[in-house]
Amino acid sequence: MAVCCEIDNxxxxxxxxxxxxxxxINFSSCLENHLLLSSPIYRRQLFLIRSFGGYCCKAHMxxxxxxxxxxxxxxxxxxxxxxxxTPVLDPRRHKGQAGKIAVIGGxxxxxxxxxxxxxxxxxxxxxxxxxxxxxxASPVIKGxxxxxxxxxxxxxxxxxxxxxxxxxxxxxxxxxxxWMERFDCLVxxxxxxxxxxxxxxxxxxxxxxxxxxxxxxxxGDGLFLVTSNLDLVKGYHLAVLTPNVNEYKRLIEKAxxxxxxxxxxxxxxLSLAKCIGGVTILRxxxxxxxxxxxxxxxxxxxxxPRRCGGQGDILSGCVAVFSSWARSSNKEMDDKSASSxxxxxxxxxxxxxxxxxxxxxADKKRATxxxxxxxxxxxxxxxxxxxxxx
Amino acid sequence: MAVCCEIDNxxxxxxxxxxxxxxxINFSSCLENHLLLSSPIYRRQLFLIRSFGGYCCKAHMxxxxxxxxxxxxxxxxxxxxxxxxTPVLDPRRHKGQAGKIAVIGGxxxxxxxxxxxxxxxxxxxxxxxxxxxxxxASPVIKGxxxxxxxxxxxxxxxxxxxxxxxxxxxxxxxxxxxWMERFDCLVxxxxxxxxxxxxxxxxxxxxxxxxxxxxxxxxGDGLFLVTSNLDLVKGYHLAVLTPNVNEYKRLIEKAxxxxxxxxxxxxxxLSLAKCIGGVTILRxxxxxxxxxxxxxxxxxxxxxPRRCGGQGDILSGCVAVFSSWARSSNKEMDDKSASSxxxxxxxxxxxxxxxxxxxxxADKKRATxxxxxxxxxxxxxxxxxxxxxx
Numbered sequence: 001m002a003v004c005c006e007i008d009n010x011x012x013x014x015x016x017x018x019x020x021x022x023x024x025i026n027f028s029s030c031l032e033n034h035l036l037l038s039s040p041i042y043r044r045q046l047f048l049i050r051s052f053g054g055y056c057c058k059a060h061m062x063x064x065x066x067x068x069x070x071x072x073x074x075x076x077x078x079x080x081x082x083x084x085x086t087p088v089l090d091p092r093r094h095k096g097q098a099g100k101i102a103v104i105g106g107x108x109x110x111x112x113x114x115x116x117x118x119x120x121x122x123x124x125x126x127x128x129x130x131x132x133x134x135x136x137a138s139p140v141i142k143g144x145x146x147x148x149x150x151x152x153x154x155x156x157x158x159x160x161x162x163x164x165x166x167x168x169x170x171x172x173x174x175x176x177x178x179w180m181e182r183f184d185c186l187v188x189x190x191x192x193x194x195x196x197x198x199x200x201x202x203x204x205x206x207x208x209x210x211x212x213x214x215x216x217x218x219x220g221d222g223l224f225l226v227t228s229n230l231d232l233v234k235g236y237h238l239a240v241l242t243p244n245v246n247e248y249k250r251l252i253e254k255a256x257x258x259x260x261x262x263x264x265x266x267x268x269x270l271s272l273a274k275c276i277g278g279v280t281i282l283r284x285x286x287x288x289x290x291x292x293x294x295x296x297x298x299x300x301x302x303x304x305p306r307r308c309g310g311q312g313d314i315l316s317g318c319v320a321v322f323s324s325w326a327r328s329s330n331k332e333m334d335d336k337s338a339s340s341x342x343x344x345x346x347x348x349x350x351x352x353x354x355x356x357x358x359x360x361x362a363d364k365k366r367a368t369x370x371x372x373x374x375x376x377x378x379x380x381x382x383x384x385x386x387x388x389x390x
Numbered sequence: 391m392a393v394c395c396e397i398d399n400x401x402x403x404x405x406x407x408x409x410x411x412x413x414x415i416n417f418s419s420c421l422e423n424h425l426l427l428s429s430p431i432y433r434r435q436l437f438l439i440r441s442f443g444g445y446c447c448k449a450h451m452x453x454x455x456x457x458x459x460x461x462x463x464x465x466x467x468x469x470x471x472x473x474x475x476t477p478v479l480d481p482r483r484h485k486g487q488a489g490k491i492a493v494i495g496g497x498x499x500x501x502x503x504x505x506x507x508x509x510x511x512x513x514x515x516x517x518x519x520x521x522x523x524x525x526x527a528s529p530v531i532k533g534x535x536x537x538x539x540x541x542x543x544x545x546x547x548x549x550x551x552x553x554x555x556x557x558x559x560x561x562x563x564x565x566x567x568x569w570m571e572r573f574d575c576l577v578x579x580x581x582x583x584x585x586x587x588x589x590x591x592x593x594x595x596x597x598x599x600x601x602x603x604x605x606x607x608x609x610g611d612g613l614f615l616v617t618s619n620l621d622l623v624k625g626y627h628l629a630v631l632t633p634n635v636n637e638y639k640r641l642i643e644k645a646x647x648x649x650x651x652x653x654x655x656x657x658x659x660l661s662l663a664k665c666i667g668g669v670t671i672l673r674x675x676x677x678x679x680x681x682x683x684x685x686x687x688x689x690x691x692x693x694x695p696r697r698c699g700g701q702g703d704i705l706s707g708c709v710a711v712f713s714s715w716a717r718s719s720n721k722e723m724d725d726k727s728a729s730s731x732x733x734x735x736x737x738x739x740x741x742x743x744x745x746x747x748x749x750x751x752a753d754k755k756r757a758t759x760x761x762x763x764x765x766x767x768x769x770x771x772x773x774x775x776x777x778x779x780x
Contacts, residue, residue: 086756089695089696089756092676093695093697094634094635094675094697095634095698095699095701095702096697098696122698123759124756127697127698127699128699139530142501142502142530143534145502146501146505146534146700146760146761147699147700147761149499149500149502149699150499151499152499377757378756379757381755381756382755382757386755387751387755387756
């Protein structure tokens with residue numbers, strides 16, 4: 001495998017292309033010894049490069065050297081990440097082993113978002129996809145697709161009397177909790193709405209998921225909830241936040257008490273992720289940036305200029321599945337230190353969505369809708385990792 | 391018809407290819423007389439081979455001869471089974487004669503599963519497909535397809551007061567029973583859920599079906615019900631159980647009070663089917679195994695490595711239709727002793743699902759969903775038995 005690395009140090013830029021991984025490891029060890037030993041961030045990058053075969057988490061450090069360097073994110077080698085973590089399609093495996101995902105979302109107003117997230121998970125290869133939503137949303141979401149398992153268990157304030165709230169909240173938690181251990185990942189937020197009682201119930205569900213070590217991807221109104229109570233995810237390494245420009249702004253204001261700084265975007269994202277105790281944050285934008293508080297990666301392969309609503313929901317479903325696969329992959333390799341399955345999941349999900357959006361746009365142009373992009377997820381994945389090889 | 395048979399006996403393996411059925415019958419009689427007379431299992435295999443033209447139920451007996459031999463299942467000639475039992479499309483026949491199926495399943499949480507089972511029955515050629523489900527599930531299932539006849543008659547505990555339960559249970563049974571005699575086969579279980587009151591009502595329906603000699607395919611939560619009360623199917627030769635890996639494990643533990651033994655899988659399946667009094671069991675897996683307590687068959691033509699939820703529902707619908715056709719075929723031939731229409735239905739259903747899954751996977755790869763497989767049922771059947779010939 002050819003490995004390309006750009007390194008800026010005090011003496012200027014060097015571009016080095018090495019022929020194989022061993023050369024890279026030798027080279028990186030040399031660098032580690034002589035150049036950048038004092039930077040934990042750079043050491044972490046090197047570690048990840050070695051752990052995952054040099055295809056992600058490249059570092060780009062400018063200015064005054066690594067110890068005090070300004071960090072810009074380099075493009076992750078997302079295709080190699082996807083190839084590495086996507087499981088082999090082995091006929092000996094049985095239902096559930098390729099992933100069981102649950103989306104917490106869907107209320108009286110929003111039904112499309114949880115559907116997009118849940119169906120995207122199936123379309124890239126998960127075996128089972130559940131949705132936990134309100135009673136009003138349930139028949140509509142079921143109606144979109146018989147492939148989903150939809151649980152009408154959430155409640156909004158308008159349907160619950162004040163004196164019932166405690167018992168209803170308890171029942172909601174119990175109904176979701178009995179399923180919790182079966183899931184490889186939760187997606188919290190698509191189409192959740194902002195009803196205070198519902199959000200209280202979802203807080204309880206998130207706390208329970210955290211106790212059970214269930215990875216959790218948080219998007220949409222889930223980010224509204226988390227921004228108002230950062231302790232819900234603080235220090236939880238299996239949490240991923242996927243803010244868009246406005247959600248990111250609110251997060252920065254709340255957590256760092258400052259404004260978004262586009263000039264130092266990777267560094268600010270790194271600070272934010274670190275401040276929330278090492279959660280992984282996928283900042284969506286023209287280029288997506290991902291940080292877990294230790295490293296920063298960029299994904300910017302061409303997607304689509306269409307910004308139709310719902311693409312974030314696809315992303316959240318894909319990140320959930322890819323993160324689960326990365327976690328399984330780490331376990332199978334018994335590589336407890338490889339870590340950052342959530343980072344890998346974000347890189348893979350971001351890149352796949354962009355590729356699918358690009359395919360859909362090539363066909364539908366201005367008329368491209370989210371459903372068109374979902375229909376391109378399979379082909380996009382197939383182009384990178386043919387199922388027959390698996 | 392050329393008939394190929396492999397027989398392992400004490401003196402080693404012989405492969406014999408005979409030119410026609412008569413030669414085969416003579417040859418098998420000879421074998422019966424001289425080699426394996428002491429084995430009732432092998433005699434049964436021979437009987438079935440003669441009854442159905444030598445295209446299924448091959449026996450493979452290893453080790454110390456038939457009497458004490460270890461049994462491994464040989465591949466059934468599923469295509470020939472399908473050609474034999476699928477009815478001719480005769481314009482003089484009227485609605486209903488190609489099969490009337492009912493699925494008992496569908497509750498507040500699950501609506502996809504009964505839909506998959508019921509629509510699959512229609513897609514392979516049944517004339518009418520009914521679903522008996524709860525009131526909540528009914529509009530959703532109706533919405534999936536106008537082709538189905540959906541009866542909102544089942545009730546879950548949450549909608550029934552304790553003092554009403556007896557009368558509601560009676561009403562549910564009456565509403566299903568009045569239709570019962572019209573059905574060629576029931577499928578009990580897809581999306582049934584585990585509500586205790588609902589399962590009690592379904593127990594009553596199963597007992598009624600048994601009294602009326604209606605063949606019954608049991609899958610999903612129906613297997614949960616049956617595993618907790620084996621008497622529901624014990625000794626009922628028109629019952630088929632279609633357990634997946636986990637459901638099979640629970641059945642083995644309950645009925646045989648032991649663990650699953652993969653090394654002697656065919657023999658253990660045979661014991662299980664015998665223990666439950668000759669029900670037919672289709673054990674789903676990488677290869678499907680089918681036993682009625684007398685013979686064991688294997689179906690392992692290539693399917694798909696995708697394990698998306700819902701494929702078992704397709705199977706249950708197909709087994710119901712094929713079993714009905716096999717039963718009619720026996721009756722038409724006035725061959726009361728030919729028996730085992732449920733075995734033939736399982737072989738045909740398993741093989742057709744695999745073929746359809748393979749076609750769908752060739753097109754959709756990792757994005758293959760259950761609905762894609764259903765869309766390939768028709769072509770898969772057409773490839774084996776063209777409708778125009780019928």
